[in-house]
Amino acid sequence: MSLKDTLKTTLVKELDLIDINPTEIDDDAPLFGDEGLGLDSLDAVEIVVLVQKFFKAEIKDAEEGKTALMSINTLAAFIESKQ
Amino acid sequence: MATNEKQRTWSSKSLASSFAHNIFYWAIRFGGRYIAYFMLLFVVAFYTVQPTIRKRSSEYRLRRFGQRSFLGELSDCFKLQMELGKMLVDRAVMGILGEFTMDATDQDKQTLTDLAAQGRGMVLVTGHVGCWQLGMSVLDLIDGPIAVVMYTDENDVDRHYYEHGDKQGPPFSIIDPRGPMGGTLEMMEIIKKGGVLCVMGDRNFGSPKGMVDVKFMGGTISVPISAYKIASTMNVPIAVTFSHRTGAGHGRIWISRVIDVPEELGRRTDNYQPYAQQFAQGLEEFVAKHPYQFFNFFNMWDHKNQ
Numbered sequence: 001m002s003l004k005d006t007l008k009t010t011l012v013k014e015l016d017l018i019d020i021n022p023t024e025i026d027d028d029a030p031l032f033g034d035e036g037l038g039l040d041s042l043d044a045v046e047i048v049v050l051v052q053k054f055f056k057a058e059i060k061d062a063e064e065g066k067t068a069l070m071s072i073n074t075l076a077a078f079i080e081s082k083q
Numbered sequence: 084m085a086t087n088e089k090q091r092t093w094s095s096k097s098l099a100s101s102f103a104h105n106i107f108y109w110a111i112r113f114g115g116r117y118i119a120y121f122m123l124l125f126v127v128a129f130y131t132v133q134p135t136i137r138k139r140s141s142e143y144r145l146r147r148f149g150q151r152s153f154l155g156e157l158s159d160c161f162k163l164q165m166e167l168g169k170m171l172v173d174r175a176v177m178g179i180l181g182e183f184t185m186d187a188t189d190q191d192k193q194t195l196t197d198l199a200a201q202g203r204g205m206v207l208v209t210g211h212v213g214c215w216q217l218g219m220s221v222l223d224l225i226d227g228p229i230a231v232v233m234y235t236d237e238n239d240v241d242r243h244y245y246e247h248g249d250k251q252g253p254p255f256s257i258i259d260p261r262g263p264m265g266g267t268l269e270m271m272e273i274i275k276k277g278g279v280l281c282v283m284g285d286r287n288f289g290s291p292k293g294m295v296d297v298k299f300m301g302g303t304i305s306v307p308i309s310a311y312k313i314a315s316t317m318n319v320p321i322a323v324t325f326s327h328r329t330g331a332g333h334g335r336i337w338i339s340r341v342i343d344v345p346e347e348l349g350r351r352t353d354n355y356q357p358y359a360q361q362f363a364q365g366l367e368e369f370v371a372k373h374p375y376q377f378f379n380f381f382n383m384w385d386h387k388n389q
Contacts, residue, residue, distance in 0.1 A: 015350055016349070016350050032264055040265075040292055040293065041264045041265030041267045041309075042265075042267065042292075042308070042312050044264040044265075044267045044268060045271060045312060045313055045317075046316065046350065048268070049317075060272075061268075062268035062269040066264070066268060069264065069268075
């Protein structure tokens with residue numbers, strides 16, 4: 001399984017996104033807001049923690065987080081850059 | 084917490100114009116605090132006789148003071164508005180003349196010091212009561228970075244104490260909840276640095292999804308869970324903290340309680356309800372002691388207003 005697929009599965013499972021099939025998540029779709037995955041700001045807290053827990057990639061500050069948490073593509077790129 | 088403007092009917096915007104505020108600032112600069120207090124009497128009387136202004140606090144007053152005669156209602160409303168006015172004057176005096184003292188009991192100081200000494204960071208949850216805006220000014224007693232989540236309406240003419248004269252800005256950073264991802268990344272950054280995050284626990288700045296119902300003054304209000312969620316996720320303590328104005332140019336911080344939210348409570352909003360309820364309990368204890376220092380001038384019990 002690719003990193004992006006693992007990421008999608010992890011997000012769906014850990015955030016309890018019961019209505020979303022991981023395979024249907026677009027790599028470029030925004031994670032937050034009304035479009036894309038539709039996550040809210042409190043989910044950002046969870047994602048920061050689970051990225052560290054499952055992928056050993058620490059989002060150290062807000063600027064890094066804003067870049068990394070845009071989409072599956074950006075999050076995967078961030079994790080790869082930390083490994 | 085991208086702010087849902089359509090659902091939020093409260094406003095941080097001042098009732099008065101920029102010109103009126105400047106008259107007060109001028110009076111303080113050249114006449115001092117008591118001139119401004121005296122001027123307040125007329126301004127507050129002007130607002131108190133307006134039914135639309137009285138209506139803003141009517142639900143709170145009914146719950147706190149019960150059914151009152153018309154004169155009793157006028158009196159309560161006048162006292163509430165006057166306390167808010169005095170707090171705003173004190174805030175301006177601090178900005179212009181640098182005069183304000185905030186104290187706390189030795190026990191409360193020790194509690195804050197002990198929490199800070201753990202080095203994990205902490206969340207201070209407070210409410211729109213007493214002299215909360217000046218309470219922020221004494222957070223520099225605590226080592227480490229401090230951030231305050233603060234919502235300001237656009238074009239608000241009312242100035243914070245650090246916006247007067249040639250002040251270098253506040254002694255803390257400000258996180259705008261309208262920022263990307265509701266400012267949560269900035270909030271987490273402060274905690275990671277072992278700092279203090281100050282959040283208002285009684286009003287919604289963002290998505291209605293991040294709210295939970297709690298019992299308050301015989302009814303139900305909705306309060307945000309962001310503070311409790313961050314505390315749970317990052318394993319940091321919460322200090323429920325209120326401040327009240329004790330006299331001209333004086334205030335006191337009160338640590339109502341320390342809440343330890345269990346780790347990894349997850350995504351379900353209801354999981355955070357017991358901790359939000361503890362905050363509401365603290366707020367209710369505050370208004371029992373200081374009934375005229377409660378400044379949520381909107382119907383909190385009407386969920387459409389959240």
